[in-house]
Amino acid sequence: MAIDEKREGLLLCGLVLLAALLWYVIFGMPDFGNFWVKISISAASLAILSLLVMGGEREKSFEFKMRYLWLGIGSALLLYLLFAVGDWVMKSLFPELAPHEIASVYGRKEGTSPWVIAALLLLVTGPSEEIFWRGFLQRLLTRKVGPMTGLVLATVIYAGVHIWTLNLSLILAAFTAGLVWGWIYLTERSLVPVIISHSIWSATIFVFLPLQ
Template identity: 35%
Template sequence: MIRVISDKRLVLGFFLAHLVIFLTFEQQKVFWYFFTAAMLLLISYSILDESGERNSSKSHLLFGIITGVILYAVFWLGDTLIGVLNLPLEIQITRLYKLFSPETVWHYIVLLLVIGPGEEIFWRGFIQRKLHRYTSARTSIIISTLLYASVQIYSGEWVLFIAALTGGLVWGALYAWKKSIRLVVISHIVFDLLMFGLLPLR
């Protein structure tokens, strides 16, 4: 763990992510402008690092689509159970959709082409890959998922933290297994498309 903390680029990247995501949630009226800028900054920070893996195959497209659909199904099932059990998380989900759902064409464009891919490039392709240099694959998945979820606290809604834990574990495991950032990017895009475009929960 000492070696992890001594990696200045890794630590600085994590604190940079906290800063820009904090500013993003603080500026709700211009949320989409800040979120887009934040992810472009984190993508730029990530690619300044040495080149990551470039493994890819034709099967990654199909596998990415399938895992994105399965992850959406898990969220849909969770939302259904929350409704049936009348848990207070239902109010949080509704509030999050109201505050942060895409509303215009350009929102959807940046969600699918910048924000979703950017989160994977930074949290899996940079943070998790860096952590894996110093820890086991399992540990790197767990720590990177916790770090990914930690920036969601600025939304003020615990359900977003839980959602990030769930998605982070799935995408982290996929990345550790297949060693392909393209795969997790495709999975994330499909998930976002279903969650916010084709079949939103609210």
């Protein structure tokens, strides 16, 4: 289902507001439902809506090239190393605040099997978030305001919806990772490398090799 130019702006605003609302339910209402169920359903719903309106862009967005595999894995590794350094810097600069913020992020693992979390990060939330944030939001913003402005705006919005966490470390993490994935998407015009990168990075930093 392709959309015309006149409806793009309204659709863009509507889905961004929906994403902000969903992220509020995910992070701002911790007592309402299971965190992993909420984020999986929310991300998947946004991805499905994005795919429905992408029209002819869908096939091009999922074109696979072997170098995308290595780009995805390599960027995930570099992001992990960058966050390891960032973790050390934050704990050094804010010795009282940073450890508490980071512990609150990893505290979301409690009560759910790490294998279930890893599967959701690899197969649901990672791919779904990239389809929406880069494949829908950044693509439309780039078309409307230009490549670099679109990249920056999409990254700011992506980080901005994490404000409901009230966690500076997590907001900065979202901005940093979003900027990297946004740049890869901007240069490659494919969702494949960013889906691989996001999925591997999130599962690694949260389950396989946590920084705590």
